[in-house]
Amino acid sequence: MKIVIIGGGAGGLSTASNIRKYDKKAKITVITRDENIAYSPCAIPYVLSGQVDQFQDIIMHQPEDYLERDIKVITRAEVVEVSTSLNIIRYNLLESDSNSLQDESYDLPYDYLVIATGGAPITPPIEGADLKGVFKIRTIGDGETIKEWAQHSSKVVVVGAGLIGLEIAFGLKKMGLDVTVNEMLPQIVPRSLDPSMATIVQKYLESEGIKVILGKGMEKVAGQDQVEGVIFEDDVLEADMIIMATGVRPETKLAKMAGCELGRWAVKVNQKMQTSVPNIYAVGDCVEVVDAITGQPTQSPLGSTAVRQAKIAAKNIAGVESEFKPVLNAMVSKIGELEFGSVGLTESFATHNGLEVICGKSRALTKARYYPGAKRIDVLMICDLKGRIIGCQLIAKERVAERVDTMALAIAKGVTCQELATTEFSYAPPVSMVIDPIILAAEDACEKLKQFHTTRNNNCG
Amino acid sequence: MKIVIIGGGAGGLSTASNIRKYDKKAKITVITRDENIAYSPCAIPYVLSGQVDQFQDIIMHQPEDYLERDIKVITRAEVVEVSTSLNIIRYNLLESDSNSLQDESYDLPYDYLVIATGGAPITPPIEGADLKGVFKIRTIGDGETIKEWAQHSSKVVVVGAGLIGLEIAFGLKKMGLDVTVNEMLPQIVPRSLDPSMATIVQKYLESEGIKVILGKGMEKVAGQDQVEGVIFEDDVLEADMIIMATGVRPETKLAKMAGCELGRWAVKVNQKMQTSVPNIYAVGDCVEVVDAITGQPTQSPLGSTAVRQAKIAAKNIAGVESEFKPVLNAMVSKIGELEFGSVGLTESFATHNGLEVICGKSRALTKARYYPGAKRIDVLMICDLKGRIIGCQLIAKERVAERVDTMALAIAKGVTCQELATTEFSYAPPVSMVIDPIILAAEDACEKLKQFHTTRNNNCG
Incomplete structure (x- = not known):
């Protein structure tokens, strides 16, 4: 064969x-x-940030x-x-x-x-997109070219605030550049996070010195032979480097x-x-x-x-029958110290597609309160009006990825917030809270569900 | 009311x-x-180890x-x-x-x-169990007494290698004592871990300088007014302190x-x-x-x-009908840097109770191979002969607790290894492998199941 x-x-x-x-x-x-x-394109940003050597x-x-x-x-x-x-x-x-x-x-x-x-990376069809200093990011070759140019560059605009855009932005910041992320939509990570969760990630990026410009589309790239800046309808941003992270x-x-x-x-x-x-x-x-x-x-x-x-x-x-199941798009990213992940639908996507949902939330800790190094963790859980979980987003400085996986399994198995709220999880002070943040969010979702059936207000957003 | x-x-x-x-x-x-x-008795060992101040x-x-x-x-x-x-x-x-x-x-x-x-802690009915320097461990008061005595002590024997015994042993080692753990059974953590997994934890404890004596029951505590040692059938161990962690x-x-x-x-x-x-x-x-x-x-x-x-x-x-579901005894512990957890039945318990099982195993990493700080992770997954997962054990220096929770949910929902092997998990190089160690163990379980149905050899143990 x-x-x-x-x-x-x-x-x-x-x-x-x-x-x-x-x-x-x-x-x-x-x-x-x-x-x-056989390389991992998603690892390119970690070479820029220095977390991976070369x-x-x-x-x-x-x-x-x-x-x-x-x-x-x-x-x-x-x-x-x-x-x-x-x-x-x-x-x-x-x-x-x-x-x-x-x-x-x-x-x-x-x-x-x-x-x-x-x-293949999408390059927006705007004037100046072909100037020297404008980069796309997909292959190791792209990564090498970006790293080389960045070593002689001082101001970069990353266009697009999806995962790759933000990860590259962080990498270039760590290389010492002045970094601005520009996103046309009014929030970062629009595909995977709802606004309240996106804001947490945005604040972290800003605390790391990255500027974020939202809700503004770039009109053209300024420059003669080489990039000199980015022009918006009402604004100009100086730059000697532009990364187009505008999707694939x-x-x-x-x-x-x-x-x-x-x-x-x-x-x-x-x-x-x-x-x-x-x-x-x-x-x-x-x-x-x-x-x-x-x-x-x-x-x-x-x-x-x-x-x-x-x-x-x-x-x-090879003749072994096997079926690929529908996807939940479970994803996770780590930018600097911050880990965030998402699985299933966002509240925004669900409601734009005519699904009525409620949102359970929790803000808790990753360890027992008294245990040193406990980090804040935020959970947003999206459920339909019967309580079936259809999406979940998590952010913390540790232990997010595996919780995304737990929620991926929960959603795949059609688990409701009512059922999850009484599910057995493990506990030890150095690694968890006696009631897991996921369980707290499920309990909150149960409450919201009750309120919704009384008041018709889903308290999301 | x-x-x-x-x-x-x-x-x-x-x-x-x-x-x-x-x-x-x-x-x-x-x-x-x-x-x-309102205190957490399971946190007492972490005060002894200094991880929690007081x-x-x-x-x-x-x-x-x-x-x-x-x-x-x-x-x-x-x-x-x-x-x-x-x-x-x-x-x-x-x-x-x-x-x-x-x-x-x-x-x-x-x-x-x-x-x-x-x-209430069980004190074995042996001679000398009431001598000064023999301690039980349950309340904060017990913890305080142990800490005080340990400050003037040099050699301690911890009797019982369950979770509390091992955690206390580690705490006393960190206080500078010469520590020996003695367990009657031939392995540590017999309730939650199978021998192959227990050995990994034991090696870690030994690498931290803790001695482990297995398969030997203490016959009496030696000493006049105060503990001087522990006497076995064929051996004597000097000690000025004994912790009875022999169950509750x-x-x-x-x-x-x-x-x-x-x-x-x-x-x-x-x-x-x-x-x-x-x-x-x-x-x-x-x-x-x-x-x-x-x-x-x-x-x-x-x-x-x-x-x-x-x-x-x-x-x-309060009049709100609610039911407590059967348990899986999901547990996790962190001793020093090592995290280990277990949920459902061990292979030993299952076979002693007449259940035929197969075991899927994986040894992998907690991050992408090239990402700095990736730790080894071991997974043991126990399935019945239809593939239904009935137990899982995990050990690594990070990210164990949440995986125990994922497996608790999987077992509670009756998930099979065949189903888990094709389940969607999240991935990013700094926090996971592209195929999760849990999925690898599920894939291995599927293989073992096929082999079993051909050879009738379950390859466990």
Whole structure:
């Protein structure tokens, strides 16, 4: 069996490794444009901040490591054609000193093709976006270029206050730059946090010296040859560096070329991660998934999602039936000392989509009150009007990630706030409170639910 | 409505506070032998180790604090009689300079009585157990006495390698003593950990300079007036201090006096926390509970259990129907830097009780491999032969407690290893691995299950 996988990120390589687990003989080839493989793009900001020493550290494997498992990896190669009638892909290598294609093409036959082409950063179509000093951030190469430029730079504007934007902002602040984050929407992390929780993260960033400008769209990048500033309708901001962290669009070109059906957001796949072309699978940022709460198509551009999808695709390709479940987009981030996470729907998203919800809140501590080093923790729990938990957000300087996972499991299992409020959790003074902050939020949600059914006021927001 | 609560620990005081939430007018009286109330006995070891400054710090409230909520607290008082025909308890105050009773008795009428008398340390019936320098550990008073004696002591033997024994051993080691832990059984923490996991904790204790003697029962305590050593069948250990951490028995005297039915282990209660006497409730270490996996009566001497029971008892007394669910005994401890926890059944307990199980294991990291400070984490997951998870144990130098809670929820919801293996968790390099150690253990359990159904070998142990 011949399997060709396009993409050397988490989705592509995990598919390769997982197929090998089930099929010792399959001929597996991974093909990628990138020079590096098997690195964690979400770790790039931590190299800038100095928490990780160097970019080499975040590369987990070299192509040679895969050869040991009889997986062939071709780097710096671009797939130029997919022929579904012949079951062949055609690729050209990139020139060693540029990203132009070499003349010669090579063909690779496949029994199964896996498209794991990921996403590409979106550059807003504004004047000056192509000036020197304007950067996108996706690959290690991008990270290296940013780090180099930042060493001779003093004022940076990061455009976009999603996770990557904020993490990069913090990294550049730690490098000593004067950092401003600009977000068009009226809050940071709009995809994952509700305003009251976003404000907590924003205050932390500001306490670390990062400026935040909200609710203002950039009109153009000023400068002749090189960036000199950012121009808003009513304001100008000086800058010698701009990072465009304005989102990522799924890279669907090859899928389209192969005749795979696209959905609302990206490549359409069934629960087996199979596209509309039966022997072509797709995984990772280039596919769309189903939201576990709304049942609607959505995106889940997370490394953890890609890896879970890769397992499912690999099993099905190897003949072991397996289904990818709808997603909750469980996420967590750590910026400096602050950890924050979210799973399921935000209150804003839920209400904009016509769901009536109530919100349970708690502000408590991560350890017993008297135990040194106890940190404040904030929890926001979103429930439907029967009490079913549909979302949760947490912020603290420790112990957030695993609580996000607990809530992911709770939401996946359809747990209500009433049930969670009486659930058994562990306790020891150095690591928890006798009543966990999650339980307190669930108790508060139960109260809010009662109030709502009396007053019709959900007390959210 | 008049409510009398006997016991000033977590169970008694939480019952009082919770009743007040639902009933603003009830006359609530808490009565306790202890001089202090509202402290966390499980925090005593952390005062010895110096992690918490002083014993006063672990007292969360004074009796006056309860008066603000119109809850009367009577300390240093012993209940000498319960009359269920008159619905009255009789108590005597203790002498101010001794624990003898004063002559005068007082009567308190009740509509509802709550028995929250906790447990009393078990002293093994051996020669020399009453010598000076032999200590039990339960109250702050015990903690103070131990700390004082330890300041003039050099060699201590802690008898019993349960949680309290080990935590106290670590505390005394930090005070500079030569510490030996002696456990009759062949492993430490026999109630919560299987041998392979117990060994990891034991090695940590030994690396901290604590000696551990297993599988040997003490025959007598040597000494004239004061402890000089511990005598085993084939060995003698010099010591000028001994801590008996040999377990706690439920304090059921008053319940018996009131005619409440006792079960196999302690006071019998229904799901409302009601004893066999309709207007007498009982909560905390003095009651027995139902094990969620076996359905059998068991004990759950945990502060967290007492607090959850208190809420249920309070609601029912206040007329809000509520049920206490069977327990999983989710526990966690932190000794020095090492955190370990357990929930559900151990493999040993399960097999001794005739359950056939398989064990999934993982040894992984708490952060991405390249992120500085990643710690090793060990997971042991116990499943029945259909894959239903019935127990889980975790050890690492961080982030254990919340994972125990995730597993408590998983077990409570009847999740299988197959289901958990495809569950969505969050990921970010500074706080987790892209595939969580729990998921890895679930995947391993799935493999073991397949192997078992082929080879009938469960690979546990």
